[in-house]
Amino acid sequence: MTDITKDAIAPPRSFLSQDAIQVFYRLLAALLICAVLAVLSDSFLSLGNILNVLRQASLTFFIASGLTLVVLTAGLDLSVGANVALSACIAGTVIHKTGSPALGILTGLACGGIVGLLNGVMVTALRIPSFIATYGMLWVLNGLTYWYMAGETLHGFPAGFRQIGSGYLFGLPIPVYLLLVFLGIGTLFAQRTIWGQEIYAIGANPVAARLSGIPVARRLLLVYAVSGTMAGLASIIFLSRLNSAEADIGESLTLPAIAAVLIGGTSLFGGVGTVFGTFIGALILTLVLNGMNLLAVSANWQPLVTGIIVILAVWLDMKTRRRAQ
Amino acid sequence: MREAAVVSQPNPLQRIPGVAIVLVLLIALFGAIAPGFLSVANLSNVLVQSTILTMLALPMTLIIMTEGLDLSMGAVLTLTSLCVAIVSLATQSMLLGLGAGLLVGAAFGTVNGWLVAILGIPPFVATLGTLGMAQGLSLIVSDGQSVVGIPHSVRDIYSATLLGVPVPIVMALVTYAGFHTLLYHTRFGTYIFALGGNREALRYAGLSPNRLLIAVYAIGGAMAGIAGLLMTARMNSGHPTAGLGLEFDAIAAVAVGGTSFERGNGWLLGTLLGVISVGVLRNGLNLISLPSSVQVASVGVLVIIALFLDGLRSRA
Numbered sequence: 121m122t123d124i125t126k127d128a129i130a131p132p133r134s135f136l137s138q139d140a141i142q143v144f145y146r147l148l149a150a151l152l153i154c155a156v157l158a159v160l161s162d163s164f165l166s167l168g169n170i171l172n173v174l175r176q177a178s179l180t181f182f183i184a185s186g187l188t189l190v191v192l193t194a195g196l197d198l199s200v201g202a203n204v205a206l207s208a209c210i211a212g213t214v215i216h217k218t219g220s221p222a223l224g225i226l227t228g229l230a231c232g233g234i235v236g237l238l239n240g241v242m243v244t245a246l247r248i249p250s251f252i253a254t255y256g257m258l259w260v261l262n263g264l265t266y267w268y269m270a271g272e273t274l275h276g277f278p279a280g281f282r283q284i285g286s287g288y289l290f291g292l293p294i295p296v297y298l299l300l301v302f303l304g305i306g307t308l309f310a311q312r313t314i315w316g317q318e319i320y321a322i323g324a325n326p327v328a329a330r331l332s333g334i335p336v337a338r339r340l341l342l343v344y345a346v347s348g349t350m351a352g353l354a355s356i357i358f359l360s361r362l363n364s365a366e367a368d369i370g371e372s373l374t375l376p377a378i379a380a381v382l383i384g385g386t387s388l389f390g391g392v393g394t395v396f397g398t399f400i401g402a403l404i405l406t407l408v409l410n411g412m413n414l415l416a417v418s419a420n421w422q423p424l425v426t427g428i429i430v431i432l433a434v435w436l437d438m439k440t441r442r443r444a445q
Numbered sequence: 446m447r448e449a450a451v452v453s454q455p456n457p458l459q460r461i462p463g464v465a466i467v468l469v470l471l472i473a474l475f476g477a478i479a480p481g482f483l484s485v486a487n488l489s490n491v492l493v494q495s496t497i498l499t500m501l502a503l504p505m506t507l508i509i510m511t512e513g514l515d516l517s518m519g520a521v522l523t524l525t526s527l528c529v530a531i532v533s534l535a536t537q538s539m540l541l542g543l544g545a546g547l548l549v550g551a552a553f554g555t556v557n558g559w560l561v562a563i564l565g566i567p568p569f570v571a572t573l574g575t576l577g578m579a580q581g582l583s584l585i586v587s588d589g590q591s592v593v594g595i596p597h598s599v600r601d602i603y604s605a606t607l608l609g610v611p612v613p614i615v616m617a618l619v620t621y622a623g624f625h626t627l628l629y630h631t632r633f634g635t636y637i638f639a640l641g642g643n644r645e646a647l648r649y650a651g652l653s654p655n656r657l658l659i660a661v662y663a664i665g666g667a668m669a670g671i672a673g674l675l676m677t678a679r680m681n682s683g684h685p686t687a688g689l690g691l692e693f694d695a696i697a698a699v700a701v702g703g704t705s706f707e708r709g710n711g712w713l714l715g716t717l718l719g720v721i722s723v724g725v726l727r728n729g730l731n732l733i734s735l736p737s738s739v740q741v742a743s744v745g746v747l748v749i750i751a752l753f754l755d756g757l758r759s760r761a
Contacts, residue, residue, distance in 0.1 A: 248752045251569040256748045263742025424581025431574035
C-alpha cells in the first residue's frame with residue numbers, strides 16, 4: 121500500500137533525471153535538423169527565417185502546452201483546433217462590434233475555457249472516454265462556427281491589437297515573449313505545485329490517486345479547462361497575426377499540436393512528460409515543416425509528414441519505455 | 446462467472462428500443478415539421494444517400510467491437526474516391542478504378558491494423574496519424590484540384606436500378622448480408638466477439654489475435670475502397686476533401702445503434718438503424734433549410750447523448 125501511494129505521488133521527482141535525458145536527446149535532434157537545414161538551404165540561417173520559425177513554433181506551443189496537461193492525465197483533447205476557430209471568430213466579432221480589443225481577448229479566452237470545461241464535464245460527470253467526447257465536441261464546434269460565420273470573413277482589426285501577433289519588442293516577435301512566459305508558468309505549475317503533482321499522479325495511476333485523497337474529477341475539469349483556455353489564447357494570437365477570421369482556420373491545427381506533445385516525450389498512457397519537452401516538440405515539428413517549405417516542397421505534403429511523425433513519435437516513446445522497464 | 450457469461454451475450458431485446466425509438470422520434474418529428482419529408486421520393490432519397498455511410502459503419506462496428514476505432518476512414522474514403530476517379534479516367538474502365546480503390550483502401554486498413562496490433566499504438570492515435578497521411582496523399586495525387594470527366598460506366602453506378610431498386614441500395618443490402626453472415630455465422634465472427642471480450646481466450650485457443658485484428662482493420666479499409674467508388678459516382682468527380690469527416694457519421698451510427706465502446710459487443714442491425722437515423726436527421730434538417738453546419742453539430746450532439754446513455758446502461 122505504501123509503495124502504491126509513493127509511486128503515485130512521487131513519479132515526477134524520481135523520473136526527473138530520466139526526463140532530463142529524454143529532453144536532452146530531443147534538443148540534440150532539433151540541433152541536428154538545424155544543421156541539416158543550414159547545409160541544404162542558404163536562407164535557413166537568416167534572421168528573418170529563424171524569427172519566423174520561433175513565431176510559428178510559439179503558436180503550436182500555446183495549443184500543445186494545455187494539451188500536454190490533458191495527455192499527462194492519460195486523456196486527449198481532439199477539439200483544440202475547432203476550439204481555436206470558434207474562439208477566434210467570436211473574439212473577432214466582439215472586437216468589431218465593440219471596438220475594444222481587451223473585451224475581445226477576454227471573450228476569446230472565456231469561449232475557449234468554457235468549451236474546455238464542457239469537455240471536462242463530458243469526461244468526468246458523463247464518463248465518456250476523452251478521445252470520443254472531444255471528437256464529438258470537434259464536430260459540434262465545427263458546425264457552430266460554420267453556421268455562425270455563414271461563409272463570411274472578418275477582417276481589419278485595430279493596429280494595437282495586431283501588434284500581439286505581428287509586432288516586435290527589442291527585435292523579437294511578441295509571441296516569442298508570450299511563449300517564454302507560458303513555458304515558465306506551465307513548467308512551474310506542473311513541476312512545483314501540488315496541483316501539478318496531483319495531475320501526474322492521476323495519469324500514473326488514477327485508482328491510487330483517488331485512494332490517496334486527490335479530487336480526481338476536479339483536477340480533470342481543471343486540466344480540460346486549461347487546455348481550452350490555451351486554445352482561446354492561441355485564437356487571439358491567430359486573429360491578431362492573420363488580421364482576419366474564417367471558419368476553417370482551425371482545421372490544420374489539432375494534428376500538429378498532438379504531434380508536438382508526443383514528439384516532446386509526453387506519454388499517451390499518462391503520468392510521464394514535461395511542458396518543456398512539448399516546447400522542444402513544437403520546435404522540432406516547426407523546423408521540419410519550415411525546412412520542407414524552404415526546400416520548395418509543396419504544402420500538400422505537410423499533413424502526410426505530420427501524420428507519419430505522430431506515429432513515429434508514439435512508437436519511439438513506447439519502445440524507449442519498454443526498454444527502460 | 447455466470448454473470449460474465451450473461452453480460453457478454455448480445456442482448457437485442459434490451460437494445461431495440463433505444464435506436465428504434467430514436468429513429469421513430471426523428472421520423473415523427475420531421476414528418477410533422479418538414480414539408481415533403483414523408484414523400485416516397487424523399488424517403489428513397491434518404492436511403493440512397495445512406496448507402497455510402499452503411500459501407501463505412503458496418504466495418505466500423507467490427508472495429509469498435511475490438512475496442513478499437515478508425516478515425517482515418519473518411520480520409521481514406523476521400524483517397525480511394527480519388528484513386529477510382531484517376532484510374533477510371535486513365536483507363537476508361539470502372540472495374541480497374543474499383544480495383545485501385547480497393548487496393549489502396551485495403552493497404553491503409555492493413556497499415557492501421559499493423560500499427561494497432563503489432564506496434565501496440567492506441568487505435569485513436571494510430572488512425573489519427575493515418576488520417577493525416579491519407580489526407581496528405583489525397584492532396585498530393587490530386588494536386589488539390591477536382592478530378593473531372595470520369596467515364597459513364599462509373600457515373601451510372603449511382604443512378605442505375607436493378608429490378609427497380611437503385612444499385613447503391615442493392616450494394617448496401619449485399620454488404621449488410623455479407624457482414625451479418627461474417628459476424629454471426631462464421632468462426633471469424635466469433636473470434637471478433639472474442640477480440641473485444643476476451644483476447645486471452647483466443648491465444649489459449651492457439652489463434653493469433655494480432656492477425657485477426659489486422660484483418661478487421663483491413664476489411665474496414667477495403668470497404669472504404671468500395672464506398673469510394675460510390676462517392677465518385679455520386680459526385681461525378683473526385684474531390685480532395687469529399688469524404689472528410691464521414692468517419693464521424695459512421696461512429697455516430699455505431700454509437701446510436703447500441704454497440705458498446707468498452708465491452709466488445711456489437712449489433713449490426715442496430716448500426717443499420719443508426720445509419721438511417723443519421724440520414725434522416727441530416728435530410729430532415731436539410732428540408733427545413735438548416736445549413737450543413739447545423740447538421741454536423743447535431744450529429745455531434747446525437748453521439749454525445751448516445752454515449753452518455755451507453756455509459757448509464759453499463760453502470761446500471
